[in-house]
Amino acid sequence: MTWAAPLAFAWAGLTLAVLAFFLLRPRRQRLVVASLFVWRRTIRARADDTWLAWLRRHSVLLLQLLAVVVFALVLARPERLATVELGPPVALVMDVSASMAMADGDGRQRIELARAEAAAFVNSLEDERRVSLITAGAVPRTLAAQTSDRGEVTRLLSGIRAEASHGRLDAALDMARSLANPAAGGIVALFTDQPPAEASDPVYAGVRTVVVGEPAPNVALASFQVRRRLDDRDAVQGVVAVRNDGTAGAVAEVLVSAGRGSPTSRAIELAAGAREILVFDDLPAAPGYQAEVRAPDDRLPTDDLAFASLAEPSELSVVVVGNEPWPIVRALQAVPAVTAQAIAVDSYDQANSSADFYVFQGFTPEFLPPASAVFVQPRAMPALGLDSPANANTRPLAVADSPLLKSIDVGDLVSDSDVTYAVPPWAQVDLSVGERALLAHGVVYGRRTAVIGFDVAGPGVTQAPWFPVFWSNVVRWADPFAPLPDGADLEPGRPARLIPHPRADRVAVTNPGGDSTEFTVPEPAVLEVTVPGVYTVRQFVGQDLMAQTSIEFAPGLATRTVRGGDSAGPSAAVDSSQRIQDQTELWPWLAVLALALVLVEWWIFHRVRGVR
CATH class of the missing domain: 3.40.50.880 (Class I glutamine amidotransferase (GATase) domain)
Incomplete structure (x- = not known):
């Protein structure tokens, strides 16, 4: 047993004050009577008193002293340490790619179905299991690591939403294996709408896959990037990855536009489950670029648009x-x-x-x-x-x-x-x-x-x-170069306050249509989203550009801020079973005991012995 606040034992010194009040209590008055015959039996009984009779006479004092001591123990906050054996860990991987926002026949989005399946899976686990929660988006993130709090995991699950991106399942599953290695008894469960193309795929080795949603025609933009050509720094090269998530072949048209210029288009044919990479050369330099894929009977339009910019991250x-x-x-x-x-x-x-x-x-x-x-x-x-x-x-x-x-x-x-x-x-x-x-x-x-x-x-x-x-x-x-703090969300009709670099004196916000709004510091700068696309925020010191940030927004999907290379946080391998020190606070039980002592003392004083 340990004590969180051992200095609180000093409160036990109040027992001296209780004893002082007892010793200084008013004495019985001495009266002169004609005879002691009436009191002889009482005097004889007091002379023959046993220790039990002494306890009865001083029960109120003893209960008061004991209550003071117990209250001192409560303030010292006793804690009991015990070794607890935890079961093998469990890691949940939630696919949050754009296809998870697709609604099936019952009108529910696939991400809702995945959340319900994951919550039921968590509730079926033994209490000693440690649960980790990972989202497989453009940047896999660990929302919970090795926690036994089922309520916290359920709360985090309810807040997961789909992103306007292609989920990196391979990176997310690698993170999950580091937290719950299936080879050592751990469990990795993947909740997705895309079953593995091959059962022997090493990415899914040892992974329990729960597939949600119904097969539906969908051609999606998996990724879109732009870069300057190495042989001509004035020319820009665009790389578009397109995939067919449907169960049948599809014909699609891919369009890439630079700024407000006319788009360049290409027609492609994709087999079911196929993926193709297209390279668009000789694009003009522009503040932003847009890629779009058009396919008949596409059930998910939110993954048909992608945006990119040439902004380089500020050091x-x-x-x-x-x-x-x-x-x-x-x-x-x-x-x-x-x-x-x-x-x-x-x-x-x-x-x-x-x-x-x-x-x-x-x-x-x-x-x-x-x-x-x-x-x-x-x-x-x-x-x-x-x-x-x-x-x-x-x-x-x-x-x-x-x-x-x-x-x-x-x-x-x-x-x-x-x-x-x-x-x-x-x-x-x-x-x-x-x-x-x-x-x-x-x-x-x-x-x-x-x-x-x-x-x-x-x-x-x-x-x-x-x-x-x-x-x-x-x-x-x-990061002062990122004007929208990490964790902030955007909603149409609700302007989000931007926090520029303290040395910036001017902020310019450009919407996907190319219209710009300037704010002069200390005037509050805000970002108001109205249409999907990339919003560019530039920060200036005088006439010099200090930083440029691209913020991708799509209604109903999570906001993603792009300021250069982003990577998942570090993770460490964890054993499948583990002994830990479990800490239990004992002071609530002592507080109940102290309250009970006070109530008993009051009952004896007022109901049994009476006020003397």
């Missing part, structure tokens, strides 16, 4: 300021399109703050730099509304859908050196301890800012599997 410059910065620097350098460097606290130059993203480790600058900022266990910062840190003496609670805690088990973050802060008005809480925050993020003074109260420098911490995943999540959210 994100990150500076870590602190006395132990190197573990954080190594984790940041593993994130694509990020360059990170370490600076000692004494070497930090406030006047030459030219990086795009700063991590301040136990250090608070006099002024905020014009960049995103993350503060690791900072001192009090009145300018940001942060009070002095306080020790976190209880386990934190995570907020659902936190962009900083994707694919992370919160229990792995806890350590004895964690500190909490009062929640500033500009921040959203990710991890809370009572009314205080262990992790929070938000936008203040036009800068994406996060405050971290848990340890990110200890040797055991930097080697933990969650460490690189956490910093990858932080970069995704705090």
Whole structure:
């Protein structure tokens, strides 16, 4: 047994106050009587008292002392540690490609059928099974990793939607095998509308495939990319991948257009289940490109359009300021399109703050730099509304859908050196301890800012599997070149606020039709989607282009922001069975016992003995 707050044992000292009140209670009055004959039997009985009679006379005092001691135990928060054997892990892979948005004869989308099948499968598992949830979209993502919380998995399943992309089932299944290896007793279940073309396909080896939906004619754009030709930098080459998801051959027309120019078209014939790649040479340079496939009797029009642009990702410059910065620097350098460097606290130059993203480790600058900022266990910062840190003496609670805690088990973050802060008005809480925050993020003074109260420098911490995943999540959210923060969704009729780079003074938004709207900082910049397509957001410093971001939008499908090479987060192999330390809090039972003691003491005092 362990104690979460051992200092609370000091409350047991209140027993001394109870004893003092007992000893100082009013004494019985002494009266002079003519004879003691009436009281002889009472005097004789008191002389012959046993220890049980003594307990009866002092039962109220003893119950009061015992109640004080039990209340002190409750405040000390006792916890019992026990070794629990977990069953083999299970990994669910949900196909979220565009075809999953197709409605069958009953009017239900295939993604709805897949969610229902997956929920029934989860409910049929044994309680000791650990469940991981992975979506197979353009970028496979781990929504839950090795969790035993069935309610959390069910909640995450209900929020899965189809994307306007071709699902990467091979990459998602590789991630699933690393979390639940079928060769070691794990279970990998795939929920899709596309059965494997061949039973011997190694991609599906050891995978339980659940196919939803009815066969339907559908010719889809699997992918569309544009690039500059190597021999002529002024010419652009487009590569289109088309696939036939139907059960019969189909004839289709593929059209590619550059900007508002006339489209270039080609006719193709595709057998059932076939896939073909077309190359369109000598496309003119344009802000954006569109590819479209037209086929008769196509049941899913949402996967017939694709968009692309020549925007190249901006290199994100990150500076870590602190006395132990190197573990954080190594984790940041593993994130694509990020360059990170370490600076000692004494070497930090406030006047030459030219990086795009700063991590301040136990250090608070006099002024905020014009960049995103993350503060690791900072001192009090009145300018940001942060009070002095306080020790976190209880386990934190995570907020659902936190962009900083994707694919992370919160229990792995806890350590004895964690500190909490009062929640500033500009921040959203990710991890809370009572009314205080262990992790929070938000936008203040036009800068994406996060405050971290848990340890990110200890040797055991930097080697933990969650460490690189956490910093990858932080970069995704705090990237100042991405004006639409990670996790934000777009809906027609609801303008989404854009958060530009703190050094940008002008933002231009171009819709798929080519019309542009400009915003001058500090005027709030918004993105209002009206038609499907690629919306381009450009950020300027003076007349110089700082960053360009393409945001793909299709009604009913998940929004996807393209800012260069995106990749799935790292994952580590996990054994099929595992022994873990299960922690059970005992204080609720002690609280019930203390309440019962107080009630018994009241009943004895008022109903049995009476007020004396």
